[in-house]
Amino acid sequence: MSQSCAPSLRERQKAETWRALHHAAVASVLERGLERSTIESITDRAGVSQRTFFNYFPSKEDAVLGLRAPVLDPALLEGFSFAQDVLGQVSRLLLAVAGSSHEGVDQVRRRELTRQYPHLIHRLIERMNEAENLVRGALAGLLADNPEWAAGMGESGVDDVARVTVMTAAIPLRFTVASGTYSPAAGLAPEDLGPALALFHSVQRKLL
Incomplete structure (x- = not known):
């Protein structure tokens, strides 16, 4: 350093x-x-x-x-492109911002504490919501500079498009955390979202 x-x-x-x-x-x-x-x-x-x-x-x-207010480092938005895998980019952005609220915390012990005191989970959810709001605001700003991406979505404004995109992007993250292979001790790395994102895209194609 x-x-x-x-x-x-x-x-x-x-x-x-x-x-x-x-x-x-x-x-x-x-x-x-x-x-x-x-x-x-x-x-x-x-x-x-x-x-x-x-x-x-x-x-x-x-x-x-061991919770902090989540932060969104502007450097995380560098290189963001609406021309490729927007869902994956937003999912990884959300992972980074959510992770900033508990960086360096013993995840195994925290999970044990939430098992013993389940109402603590509500505070974790609140911090996750704060992270989602930060990402939503940043994405709305990017959409405002790229109005063609949200074109054809009816009367929905950039805030609504950003909100539904972030909510959708949270699905692969939550799916990965709920999987049997997730280790609280190891935490999540951006590449860990790959299988869930691939599955999501496959299911999405079937649904549409």
Whole structure:
């Protein structure tokens, strides 16, 4: 990594504080249970103030799951083309944006926690919805610059076309996660979506 790309001291300290809070939240839940784990118990364990906690997480549930607000790096849109496999491009874009909300988190432990406390899944769904909204907004912008792709779709505007495209592109991702070959420890790589995308295209041709 070049010196210009290396994280600053402030960025490293923020990352360390984030990890300390996340690990403290998980340790607290494993020791005391989710209901008895409080933000105070988490911050005491991490050695930071409750005010600091809310600079990193909006709730103890997000701290336990290790969730961040998803982000869409503009670099991910470079090279996007409506001339080839739009579904695959949007599926992989959605995977990248959704993954930004839990980068570096122990997926096996997180799955174990959601099994033990099923209502935590609702927070995961909310973060996934946020990721989908980010991708939808970006795709709507790309469509606005390429109106010919959405031509012939009736009165639907670019927002509607983007919304249905993103919803459709999420199907191969969810199918892959639900498959028996998915490993939470390994996570998903863009190439892992290949079989699901191929199957989707085959089914789509039959349906149409």
